[in-house]
Amino acid sequence: MTAHPDFLKYVDKHADKFVQRLADAVQIKSISGDAAYREETIAMGHWLEKQLKGLGVTTALKDLGQQTLQGQRLDLPPAILGKLGDDPKKRTVLIYGHYDVQPALQSDGWATDPFTLVEKDEKLYGRGSTDDKGPIMGWLNVLEAHQAQRLELPVNLRFCFEGMEETGSEGLEAFIEKEAAAGEWFNGVDCVCISDNYWLNTRTPALTYGLRGIAYFAINVSGPGQDLHSGLFGRMVHEPMTDLIKLMSKLVDHDGQILIPGIESMVAPPTESEIELYTKMDYSIADVAEAAGASIALSDHKETVIMGRMRYPSLSLHGIQGAFSEPGGKTVIPSKVAGKFSIRLVPPQTPENVVPLVTAYIESEFAKMNSKNKMNVEHSHGGKPWVADINHWNFEAARRAIEAVWNKSPDYTREGGSIPVTLTFAETLGVNVLLLPMGRSDDGAHSTNEKLDLSNFIEGTKVLGTYLYEVAQLAREG
């Protein structure tokens, strides 16, 4: 193992102290999405800055401006920047994490107070335990183990911790662009490590090298001047719902294939080495069933199902605005309806090259209907996909760290959803970005009874530290 043995020993010996630090962090209710907790969210930023300072990091609190939330004009929680080491012979690793959390009420179904860290059966329960205070504390643990033992860190470190991740990272993109400039905090960074996601399962550590993008759409159909009675108008007029449902039915097949011409064909078929990653992956159809709560996988073929999420685009129909949506029966012909759907994108798809295909197709299908209703396709928001090179030394260092600590090879995963900051770092800094998950698939981030396994916290801390040693080692190996 490349990591300094004293580092690893210290982590094992001080597990209780590390858990206490996580407990201290969890008890600060840094709920960024609720104006009532804005002060406490900002306080969490200050607490974190103080911790970093105490561990020898040069810090700065960066003002991201203001926002209007729940009718109030509020200061945004600050970005916490940190710098430790400036040795030109060492690689510089930028660490990202977020110190804000999702809301949580014990009455939502928590077994214990969400803001009191509770250890039970080797699991640490509490809001933010896995998302994302646990991983941040993991980095503090690494710093402490080195500071306490006067060990030299093998790399230069930069930190970027934000307090608005759970509500859209407001202000962060422009901020990162600014700090990437010459002479600013992120200048000279060689790679990025983000610890804000999860293993694919509960058994095998993972390295994540891809995220899907998204394009969100509404199909707006309108006709009548007001809602009509289906008795009086049924079969006299073009009903917007009839047109909309027809259009929505032409978007995706029941096997998940996207029916919009040109969307599927943009995606290159998997190479043999890529297929091998999926074949090796510690994942089964039973895992899908467990996660979804029912045996509804689109295929019985493991690789097909996992590729459906990780390397193919998907199209989901979310719902209809303006139609009858209550329980019971209402005999209405809605006058104006909007069908919502989104497409998860994979390279080389982007909102820019996908939106025109979607719009043209729906318009041509609508033209075939000879309807006198009005229709338009609205693209409301979108984001590009991201895929990193897993053969880069950044991933190689993480793989070695995982194998050293867990004695297991990682699953190489791509996530079906989005973590926009990943793409921002990759595009703005032009370096390799690694997603290095600490928690497991069943941690319940955003849900009730969120937890982080004690082993994932402690061994995960070792992985983070070892990863830094491996980055340095690979630099030496050239």
Place this chain on the structure above:
Amino acid sequence: MTAHPDFLKYVDKHADKFVQRLADAVQIKSISGDAAYREETIAMGHWLEKQLKGLGVTTALKDLGQQTLQGQRLDLPPAILGKLGDDPKKRTVLIYGHYDVQPALQSDGWATDPFTLVEKDEKLYGRGSTDDKGPIMGWLNVLEAHQAQRLELPVNLRFCFEGMEETGSEGLEAFIEKEAAAGEWFNGVDCVCISDNYWLNTRTPALTYGLRGIAYFAINVSGPGQDLHSGLFGRMVHEPMTDLIKLMSKLVDHDGQILIPGIESMVAPPTESEIELYTKMDYSIADVAEAAGASIALSDHKETVIMGRMRYPSLSLHGIQGAFSEPGGKTVIPSKVAGKFSIRLVPPQTPENVVPLVTAYIESEFAKMNSKNKMNVEHSHGGKPWVADINHWNFEAARRAIEAVWNKSPDYTREGGSIPVTLTFAETLGVNVLLLPMGRSDDGAHSTNEKLDLSNFIEGTKVLGTYLYEVAQLAREG
């Protein structure tokens, strides 16, 4: 003209008094659907009974039991029964109307207080003016004209006025069945006249001889144990919305044709004489556009459009329960969705013969999808259609009355919606039922600024009385 000339003269001379009676009726807030107005609704029943008594009618207030409304246990408004004449040589006509009204608040957009009858530009504005207090007052006017002048009525009359029509006619069906028995109030009735609908337009009186029935459905599709994130699960699982939208898209074509095998073919094509009724009808595509608020008629062919409403079944998609229905974007895969639709039925269709066809078709279409989701078709409520013989003397008498008073031949119409009491009278009493509209298509029943044209009230009163004379005349003609 067969009507007694003194009757017609009296009506013209006493128009102001008749309008005052309508004003008295309108100011009683008999809103059956609101518990706060239950006492006033019952008071309206008592007021009406007193009016009838004063006009020489033998009356009875019939208790229809109780209901629970807005958490309160309430007495139902009574049915008001009336009897005038028992001459075995005369025909006996049963008159139906309802004395309850829809809610109305000036703040909904009324130009004047809804419960104060206001005359403006020869129009009488007020809640219930056309639906259905105007027509009931029309009958009282007829009685008064005869009583005041000691004219003998040409037929025996029976009255049935209810106070729960706007909220489902609770208790009425069983009540009618009871009163149809030998020795009871409706025994010996030769025909029924219902004045609770409208002309097809604002120009030509109508006689209505048909109503569509209805069968209401929900397609329930469920799969995941809970709502899923479309990023994490998109293209891994069978999404209930994908299946539901596919199924809903297979029910009705964009031209209004129902795609469920067996439904369209049950309906006989129109005969030549029936087509003639539609050709003659005072109706145009422009009328559809005006009523619907947009030029969205399914065809430019008048007969096609009007037959779509009057003599063919229709299928409307009302909405989806359980999916995302709010403004904005949400990337959810809903776990359980219910698609609501209804079919308006025409003879010989009934819920009994239609529901099995619908269920079998949807089940077979779902089977083709090989989905692992669960699906079932739910039939929540329904009612049979009704069509009367327009060659019956009841309709012939009404036609003659309209031609005599309005100097115009009526449109023979079928309504696209349902008035359940019509079918109950037809089936229970086994006699011809006539719908004899007093108001116009633009009266705004159930809406703001409900009105009845003064001419429709006064000439309409003449039509009602003349109709009775024509019933008697046709009996004499054999």
